[in-house]
Amino acid sequence: MDSNLRNLKDFFTLYNKVTELCSADAWISHPARPGGQEDLCVDRCVTKFARFNQNMMKVYVDVQTTINAKRMEEMEENARKAEQQQREQEKERLKEAAATAVLTPVQPPVAGNLSM
Numbered sequence: 533m534d535s536n537l538r539n540l541k542d543f544f545t546l547y548n549k550v551t552e553l554c555s556a557d558a559w560i561s562h563p564a565r566p567g568g569q570e571d572l573c574v575d576r577c578v579t580k581f582a583r584f585n586q587n588m589m590k591v592y593v594d595v596q597t598t599i600n601a602k603r604m605e606e607m608e609e610n611a612r613k614a615e616q617q618q619r620e621q622e623k624e625r626l627k628e629a630a631a632t633a634v635l636t637p638v639q640p641p642v643a644g645n646l647s648m
Contacts, residue, residue, distance in 0.1 A: 550581050 554577030555570075
């Protein structure tokens with residue numbers, strides 16, 4: 533399912549649930565009162581829900597930001613450790629290569645007749 537369509541579906545599902553919840557609450561609280569008491573009750577209920585949802589999203593964003601920062605630090609630390617380990621392995625490889633290298637003596641030039 534397309535993400536935009538899914539978001540729209542989620543929005544309408546949430547809207548319907550909030551409307552049902554607040555309308556049922558208003559009907560129970562004010563069953564037969566004319567004069568817009570039900571509308572006022574529904575408005576208050578929806579406002580409370582919207583404020584709660586907004587506060588929850590603020591907390592979520594703060595917590596998620598902290599979690600993301602911690603993950604980034606962990607990833608950077610792991611990258612540093614991997615780089616250090618790679619350098620150490622390269623040093624060990626070079627030491628092993630130097631220890632097993634065979635040195636061959638260089639022949640000095642033969643002194644010959646240099647007359648002209």
